[in-house]
Amino acid sequence: MKNRRIKNVKDELKSSKSALFSLVFLALVVLISIFAFLIPINPDAIDTSSMLQLPSAVHLFGTDELGRDYLARTIYGGRVSLIVGVLAMIISTAIGVGVGTISGYCGGKIDNLLMRFVDIISSIPWMILVTVVSIFLKPGLQAIIIVIGLFSWMEIARLVRAETLSIKEREYVLYAVSIGQASWKIILKHIILSVFPTIIIAATAGIADAIMTESSLSFLGIGIQQPMSSWGNLLKNAQTNLQSAPYMAILPGVLIILTIYSFNKLGNVLRVFVEPKIVGGGR
């Protein structure tokens, strides 16, 4: 079983170069973000004698309008974007799985109540919802993680609920019920374990969505605040200097695109791993 899964993933990576590229790219981005502290340049060091310089040997990607090294800022920015993506995903997946399994397993009134609640939250456009709540919190890294995490779990909850509904009719769950297992044990041991493939795939896509949301919010000026950098607020900065320093827009933009693309591709690869039935990159 295990071997077949690994073989499937190997086949998928062999047949699809973009999947292989995505994995390598993500590994690289994550490693660089973790070891960012090894860079000898301070990303917040202001140097007014070298403002808006073109890429050169000293500053590989040039400098911004305050003379800060752009490469260092981009690397630290990537770190922030990834942290937001991963932590927000963990929050939203946890809430989504909790609501989804409880709703699907309990059924009846609880299900109805929870799903109406999901309906209400999903009927407010996400951008409005997120911005409204973010004004009640002090803008910054924590606020944006909490806000994105709290308001992007609805899709996962719906998916998990739908699967729970079918899983709870399976024999092994019915047996567990009949021998008097506690509900919470059944949910933890059987249901969540069976929904796991769906959760993993949704969570990977969730990271991509969270990174996109963070960059949009930061771009609008309601996300990560200066002097901390993230890819989104680097682009906001780049917009003001677009005419004089277009290179500032290229690097963070390309990195956002590649990262989101890679996380989505990773979701596809994981799907091959966790659902051996659909071999050959079934879409």
Next chain:
Amino acid sequence: MAKYIFKRIFQAIPLLLIISIICFSLIKLAPYNAVDAMTTPNMPEQTVNLIKVKYGFDKPAYVQYFLWLKGILSGQFGYSIVTHESITNDLGARIPATIMLVLPAYILAIVIAIILGLIAGANKDKKIDKIIDGFCSIGIAIPSFWFAMIMIFLFGYKLSLLPILGMHTIGMEKSFFDFLKHYIMPCFVLTMAFLPGLIRYIRSSTISQISEGYVTVQNAFGGSKKEILFKHVYKNVLLPVITKIGMALPMLVTGAMITETVFGWPGVGPYFVKAVQGLDYPVIMAILIVSSSLVIIGNLLSDILYCLIDPRIKEMR
């Protein structure tokens, strides 16, 4: 069927009420309110009380809620606490600008998506499908504001072909050609932003339609691929697209927030972003309630439309 439609409308009303209660509570919870905006710290208490009475802030919260709800139902959203302008007038001026941008862009995106999606779905796993699908994967990953910036840099700064901000050049408000020049870039950016998701949706529903029995039968009778695709499959693919269109209703207000902000288009987007930055709660809540009502109404409309068009659903109810 009338019964079904009635039931759906009946279900939508409590949703709308709950959303209005949430909005109102958020305004009440806000650390800064309309009274603080109208008064100054050194005003005598009597004046402050008079202002409170005038705007109904002396009454208990639930009475205030009903007054607020009554205002909204008669089209009065109250006043901005930053500019003191009527929100209804402001929105009335901005929503048409947004619709003018979003509606053509969305229609264009849907038309292109139907064509490309059908082609990709019919040629699954062939080269053309891989190209279209690859375009979608990359398109979904591109933030629309980044794409907008690249466009501005290329066509605005490098080639100096198109203006980069606003809707009109000052003094040329009547010139249609001038408007068109301002219109091209935001409209194109927005179309490209809508496109990948729509193509994916149509592609996957084409793929599932092609595996249906009626296509096999047509194949067995020797129908050509083109004939099957454009005579039979496309009708069934378009059916769910109608639901998509209904759900797109709220986009007429909130669909172009980012694009509008980048291009300085005088629509709802910059208005909202400015309100958020200035903590202008009444404005934010007005937009919140308008857009979420549109979501509910849009869902309602698409359900009703679907039920009118698809005879299978009609029988089920």
